[in-house]
Amino acid sequence: MSTNLPVLVTGGAGYIGSHAVLALRDRGTPVAVIDNLSTGFRFAIPQGVAFYQGDIADADLLARIFAEQKIGAVMHFAGSIIVPESVENPLKYYHNNTAKSRVLIEAVVKAGVRHMIFSSTAATYGIPATSPVHEDVPKQPINPYGWSKLMTEQMLADTAAAHAFNYCALRYFNVAGADPAGRSGQSTAGATHLIKVAVEAALGKRDGVAVFGTDYATPDGTGVRDYIHVSDLAAAHVLALDALLEQPERSLTMNCGYGRGFSVLEVLDAVDRVTGGKLTRSMQPRRAGDPDSLVSDPSRIKATLPWVPRFADLDVIVAHALAWEEKLGDLRARDREQQRDAA
Numbered sequence: 001m002s003t004n005l006p007v008l009v010t011g012g013a014g015y016i017g018s019h020a021v022l023a024l025r026d027r028g029t030p031v032a033v034i035d036n037l038s039t040g041f042r043f044a045i046p047q048g049v050a051f052y053q054g055d056i057a058d059a060d061l062l063a064r065i066f067a068e069q070k071i072g073a074v075m076h077f078a079g080s081i082i083v084p085e086s087v088e089n090p091l092k093y094y095h096n097n098t099a100k101s102r103v104l105i106e107a108v109v110k111a112g113v114r115h116m117i118f119s120s121t122a123a124t125y126g127i128p129a130t131s132p133v134h135e136d137v138p139k140q141p142i143n144p145y146g147w148s149k150l151m152t153e154q155m156l157a158d159t160a161a162a163h164a165f166n167y168c169a170l171r172y173f174n175v176a177g178a179d180p181a182g183r184s185g186q187s188t189a190g191a192t193h194l195i196k197v198a199v200e201a202a203l204g205k206r207d208g209v210a211v212f213g214t215d216y217a218t219p220d221g222t223g224v225r226d227y228i229h230v231s232d233l234a235a236a237h238v239l240a241l242d243a244l245l246e247q248p249e250r251s252l253t254m255n256c257g258y259g260r261g262f263s264v265l266e267v268l269d270a271v272d273r274v275t276g277g278k279l280t281r282s283m284q285p286r287r288a289g290d291p292d293s294l295v296s297d298p299s300r301i302k303a304t305l306p307w308v309p310r311f312a313d314l315d316v317i318v319a320h321a322l323a324w325e326e327k328l329g330d331l332r333a334r335d336r337e338q339q340r341d342a343a
């Protein structure tokens with residue numbers, strides 16, 4: 001079953017949200033976006049999508065959007081996402097991710113919107129006792145970011161138990177890559193994600209790549225992660241929405257990853273293969289709070305959704321990230337001009 005129920009995408013001007021907007025539009029679902037542009041970009045929202053510049057904690061604005069756009073479901077991406085920042089400024093994360101999600105969920109229930117997909121994270125697991133990680137292992141986040149998301153999952157579970165409402169919490173592993181057609185990608189300035197950093201370095205925007213930790217309990221001593229292509233992730237959201245509509249009594253919590261890990265060195269080798277160059281690597285001490293290995297057990301999502309990943313290939317992920325990075329300089333400059341003109 002697929003729906004043309006209009007969907008509100010919070011954080012739709014950001015990296016992952018903008019890919020969900022594309023996936024929804026590609027199958028003909030009407031989409032509206034709310035985003036305060038704190039880290040997102042106006043250029044990431046396609047022409048023809050209703051855009052509301054505002055905050056998810058603005059209950060009056062939400063009520064207006066739900067009515068104006070006849071919203072039937074919400075995909076909730078808006079939030080703060082930098083793990084080390086959450087350690088330094090935890091209250092920012094409990095405010096923007098947890099408290100503001102509470103306002104959004106309340107507005108959703110009040111308006112009679114019955115379905116929500118929520119961007120959760122593998123950071124809810126902390127340092128998992130087993131790898132690959134199954135959804136039901138005990139959750140012990142090791143940073144406020146992970147807690148802020150786990151608390152929102154709990155609010156959603158309690159809300160679904162009390163109201164005519166169901167939700168799907170998707171716990172993303174490491175999201176990377178860009179729209180294969182070049183319509184969107186990761187545009188964040190000063191990003192810290194490995195593949196983003198590495199393609200910036202490959203294009204001369206950085207001097208090289210720091211390898212954080214070479215003494216992990218992994219085959220080559222560097223951190224292992226499960227990298228998922230952002231367009232496969234966006235496709236999972238659309239299918240999860242269909243699943244919520246098919247069974248309105250059922251809520252879901254599912255890992256989003258491919259179930260196989262790559263070390264930092266393997267990722268850098270992939271970048272070298274794709275570019276034909278040689279990245280400068282500098283071996284550094286471990287970064288605080290990084291687990292050795294974080295790989296998903298994807299069996300639940302595969303059993304629940306008709307999800308068939310299309311880009312589960314590290315070189316493809318890197319190639320798409322690189323293609324977007326090449327395009328990005330001009331887009332960001334144009335966006336700054338538009339912001340100046342609008343001010």
Ligand SMILES: NC(=O)c1ccc[n+]([C@@H]2O[C@H](COP(=O)([O-])OP(=O)(O)OC[C@H]3O[C@@H](n4cnc5c(N)ncnc54)[C@H](O)[C@@H]3O)[C@@H](O)[C@H]2O)c1
Nearest residue numbers: 011013014015016036037038039040055056078079119175
């Ligand atoms: N990038 C990853 O690897 C990753 C992994 C796991 C989970 N996630 C989650 O996915 C979601 C999207 O992440 P992303 O990588 O696209 O980040 P992003 O920063 O590119 O996107 C977040 C968007 O939300 C907007 N926003 C933030 N606070 C807002 C608010 N209060 N009101 C309205 N808009 C607001 C920002 O302007 C931005 O456009 C986040 O919730 C994040 O926690 C990301």
Ligand SMILES: O=c1ccn([C@@H]2O[C@H](COP(=O)(O)OP(=O)(O)O[C@H]3O[C@H](CO)[C@@H](O)[C@H](O)[C@H]3O)[C@@H](O)[C@H]2O)c(=O)[nH]1
Nearest residue numbers: 121122123172173174192193194197210211212223264290
């Ligand atoms: O310049 C860099 C950047 C990263 N790394 C290493 O690369 C791996 C991946 O790091 P990064 O890309 O920063 O992602 P994570 O810290 O694993 O966190 C991401 O993935 C999590 C889910 O797994 C999400 O919750 C987070 O929001 C998202 O930032 C880790 O071993 C890092 O130590 C480096 O060696 N050098």
